[in-house]
Amino acid sequence: MKTKEPDIVDLGNHFRRLGMRFTPQREAVWKLFRDSQRGYSIPEAIEVLKDQNIGMATVYRTVMALQEIGRLSWVHDQNGDHRYVACKSMHGHPLVCEKCGRVQEFVSCDLSVLERLLAVETGFTITGHRLEVLGICPVCQV
Amino acid sequence: MKTKEPDIVDLGNHFRRLGMRFTPQREAVWKLFRDSQRGYSIPEAIEVLKDQNIGMATVYRTVMALQEIGRLSWVHDQNGDHRYVACKSMHGHPLVCEKCGRVQEFVSCDLSVLERLLAVETGFTITGHRLEVLGICPVCQV
DNA sequence: GTTGTTGCAAACAGTTTGCACGAAA
DNA sequence: TTTCGTGCAAACTGTTTGCAACAAC
Numbered sequence: 341m342k343t344k345e346p347d348i349v350d351l352g353n354h355f356r357r358l359g360m361r362f363t364p365q366r367e368a369v370w371k372l373f374r375d376s377q378r379g380y381s382i383p384e385a386i387e388v389l390k391d392q393n394i395g396m397a398t399v400y401r402t403v404m405a406l407q408e409i410g411r412l413s414w415v416h417d418q419n420g421d422h423r424y425v426a427c428k429s430m431h432g433h434p435l436v437c438e439k440c441g442r443v444q445e446f447v448s449c450d451l452s453v454l455e456r457l458l459a460v461e462t463g464f465t466i467t468g469h470r471l472e473v474l475g476i477c478p479v480c481q482v
Numbered sequence: 483m484k485t486k487e488p489d490i491v492d493l494g495n496h497f498r499r500l501g502m503r504f505t506p507q508r509e510a511v512w513k514l515f516r517d518s519q520r521g522y523s524i525p526e527a528i529e530v531l532k533d534q535n536i537g538m539a540t541v542y543r544t545v546m547a548l549q550e551i552g553r554l555s556w557v558h559d560q561n562g563d564h565r566y567v568a569c570k571s572m573h574g575h576p577l578v579c580e581k582c583g584r585v586q587e588f589v590s591c592d593l594s595v596l597e598r599l600l601a602v603e604t605g606f607t608i609t610g611h612r613l614e615v616l617g618i619c620p621v622c623q624v
Numbered sequence: 625g626t627t628g629t630t631g632c633a634a635a636c637a638g639t640t641t642g643c644a645c646g647a648a649a
Numbered sequence: 650t651t652t653c654g655t656g657c658a659a660a661c662t663g664t665t666t667g668c669a670a671c672a673a674c
Contacts, residue, residue, distance in 0.1 A: 395656040464617035471613050475606035537631040
C-alpha cells in the first residue's frame with residue numbers, strides 16, 4: 341500500500357470535513373495545479389486531463405470547488421482571462437512573469453496605510469484587496 | 483450647431499491621431515461608460531446599446547479599442563468576470579463597492595517599497611501591478 | 625474617392641445542465 | 650446502502666468573423 345503525500349491527505353480531510361467526497365478525479369485535478377508553475381486556464385486543464393479520462397464537467401466543477409475552499413486562486417494572462425494556480429498560503433498574492441507566466445506567491449504586502457487613507461477620503465469601509473504584481477522572472481531576463 | 487463636450491472632442495482627436503475614425507457609435511459607447519458609476523459587462527452594454535441600433539460586434543470592437551487606448555479598464559464582479567469602467571486618470575486603481583458595484587478611482591498607491599523588496603527577494607524585474615481595493619460604499623453601509 | 629467601420633448572421637468557443645451509472649463513505 | 654460525484658451529450662451563452670453597404674475623412 342502506497343503512502344499518500346501529506347498535502348493529498350490534508351486535502352482529502354478538507355473535502356470530507358465539508359461533507360464532500362475525495363475522489364481520484366479531484367486528486368488528479370489538484371495535483372495538476374499543485375505541480376505547475378504557471379497554472380492552467382480551464383480549457384488547458386480540460387485538454388490535459390482528458391487523457392486521464394476526466395470529463396470537462398468534472399474539471400469545471402472541481403476547479404470551482406477548489407477555488408471556493410481556497411485551494412486555488414487565479415491570475416490574469418495577457419488576454420485578460422483567468423489562469424488558475426494553487427494557493428500555497430492564505431492571503432498570498434501572485435507575482436507573475438509576463439513572459440513565461442510563472443507565478444510566485446508572496447505574502448508580505450502591507451496595504452493597511454493605503455486602506456486607512458482610502459477609508460477616510462472616500463467613506464468606504466475597506467473589506468479587502470486584490471493585488472497582482474507583474475514582472476520578468478530571472479530565467480526570462482536573459 | 484451643437485457644441486461637443488470637451489471629453490468627446492478629446493476622444494475624437496485621440497482616435498484620429500491613431501488613424502482611426504470617430505463614429506457616432508464609438509461616441510455612444512464611450513458616453514455609456516463615462517456616465518456610469520458601476521460600469522458594464524459586455525453583455526450588459528450590448529443590451530443597453532441595442533436600443534440605439536448598435537450591433538454587438540460594434541460593442542465588442544469598440545470596448546476593446548477603448549481599452550487598448552487606455553480609456554477603459556476593468557474590475558471584477560462577484561462572479562469573477564469583467565466589468566468595464568471609464569478611466570478618469572492614468573495609473574488609477576479602482577475602489578469597488580462589493581454591494582452596489584460602484585467604482586471610485588484612486589491614484590495614491592505607493593507600492594515602490596514592496597516592489598523593491600520583491601525584486602531583491604525573488605530576482606524578478608518588476609514591471610507593474612494590478613490592484614483592486616474592495617469595500618462597502620457610504621450609501622450601502624446603511 | 626478611399627478606406628476604415630458598421631450591422632447582420634453564421635460560425636465558433638466556452639460553460640452549464642440533466643441524467644443514468646458508479647463509487648466513496 | 651446511501652448519497653454524492655462522474656462522464657456524456659445536449660443546450661446554452663458569450664465571442665469572433667466574413668462580407669456587402671455605408672459613412673468619416
